[in-house]
Amino acid sequence: MTENHGYDTPEQGTLNWNVPLNENFEQLDIDVEIRDQEGQLDTYQPKEGAKFFALDTGHVFVGDGESWTRASLSTLSVDDSFRLPTLETDPSDPAVGELWFRGDLGELRVQTDGGPQALTRAATDDEEEPSESDATFDVIEPFDDDSWADTFGEVWDYGVGGNTEIRDIDGRSGNQLQMRVPGGENRGVYTVHNHANRAGDAPTKCYHQFFMRFRPGFYDNLDDDGKLPGFAGRDGTDEGAGGEPADGTGWSTRMGWDDPWDHDGSDIPLDWYVYHMDASGSYGDHEFITLLEEGRWYRIEQYIDLGTPDTRDGVLRCWVDGELEYDRTNFRFRESGGNDVQWSWWDFYHGGGNTPSGDIYVQFDDLKIKRGGMP
Template identity: 65%
Template sequence: MTENHGFDTPEQGTSDWGVPLNRNFERLDIAVEVRDQESELDTYDPKSGAKFYAVDTGNAYVGDGSEWSQVPVATHNHQQLAVGDSLRLPVKDSDPDSPAPGDVWFRGDAGEVRVHTTDGTQTLGGSSTSTADSTQVSFDVTEPFEDDNWTATFGDGWDYGLAANADIRDVAGRDGNQLQATVPGGENRGIYTIHNHAARTGQAPTSCYHSFALRFEPGFTDNITDDGKLPGFAGRDGTDEGAGGSPANGTGWSARMGWDDPSDHGPGIAVDWYIYHMDVSGSYGEHDYWGRLLEEDVWHDFEQYIDLGTPGENDGVLRGWIDGKLEYERTDLRFRDSGGNDVQWSWWDLYHGGGNTPSGNITVQFDDLGIVRGGMP
């Protein structure tokens, strides 16, 4: 009947010829996607593994037996798929070994979006478009952390701990080498360094994007006793404002990722933003929890995006993704009072505290940094 879907036409004279035909009809709603106007979606039964492609909008949906869930029509790049500004897909060259129902990924070799359901892995209609097969991300800065030359990507100031507390090594779970950074037990500082966009290009952007992989070394949660700081963004040239207990009074500002005080949340690593913006009360920045607790010894793909917005207005944007899922979004931030001090720095940071120090060494690893100046990829 059809080789693509494995349907069989019974041979002439076959006894019980209705059995394979009935089996074909039972499988038809799963094997063949529905194509219709998106407004008609709810008129179709969301059988587990069924697929719906909206011919008017290009949106794709998969059924789980009770409801339809939207999945993205992808735009391909060499690392991930951009899907608007809020959802991103991992790119794979082969299907995952043990995917869970609901896992979605892009097969870069095949140009297909795939989803794993209770009935197995399905290919979603509408995914193989010309943009999905051809659009590549162009990072302005890339740093694979393969060797000690990573400091050439940074090293524009605030250089601390780059020799004593950082080294390049091969960490399980990633190809090649990675950057390992440590805050020694009893100390606050691990590494500080910056990539100064303004100094290197002559002009700082008003928006910026980071993509990188991050792993927390086993023992991290046992040894942290306070909040901490991780990489992010800053505009602090020519001012002390925006970090270190100097509030953002209209000129200097910063927005670093980090972790919140472990006593404030359940077991795990509470990822947050530590933000010096103009509406923070007090001298220090604001901790804004992403709402997700992470485990040690797991590589996660992180993305960060900032748009400073209009000077003096509460329209600055800050977003954060983990493993392709938008975990944090805020669009009401007032970073500065006038022009200048745009996104001057990509700030590569590992710091413990607060005032408390870790009870033992805390270690993280970074890999595959990409930076886009002036917007999303």
């Protein structure tokens, strides 16, 4: 006991030494936080100034001598606060409800039944809102219901309905789109938003923004790389996909993932899968972007500028949660004019030769498309 905490340590030989010690214990009953399940609150005496922390709900209660009153965190003093562990990786086996702060990501995380989940908050009135408005975009698809398929459904429409589901997924408000590749199969979903048909003309520049999440368990069933949404120009030709090189007419720049075991970990290596005129093989090139965790929502932004025909000035970019993770400006996509950005190619499938050992799922929310450049 130290004097600066108001406790009294009797000196050796002091008469009635038990009096100050009993007073110390009375004070400790107030100064030391009580921790228990919230349902046990009434089993503790609400001494004036005592604090009760509910382990199951995180609620804090303060005693006034007669009853417990729930306190808002904003009214608690520094002495009443508690500190969460700061980690650079998620705990190996956290309990459901356990909280920690990821210092490398700058986010608060909680363990759920489906795995670690980042806790998000709504912006306050005095915080700056995103600069773009919905009016900036040419296509807005919230994936609220099955009408999302009307945004696509041209050229190809494989797996829509059978391998897709609209559902309410943790971490986002409202409904989201879940897409599946069944175990033992390669194909899940591929469908197209045709800009040339919808807008009367195909742009040479295009921008996508959407939220994406690999459902927990994704990594465990992988046996190959795979493909995700992106852009393409393949009108009247088989070039630019499926092992047909981009020889000057057809091209594609879909996102995907590389084999995770080639990147020394269990995170998912997000990449661009690009069919361009200078690709190293007939199946295009994989261009690494960054590593993503399964079970976490990310805001993905994709941008393409086809550049000048037969010139190495094509641009391809990707942002993840607002950070520019990929920026290349020397692609040669096509030999002459035509086959502009005709499609927003919305697909999900696994590998070429190998198939997943079980069903794999990717989830999407709030797609926005801007034709002709950045929003």
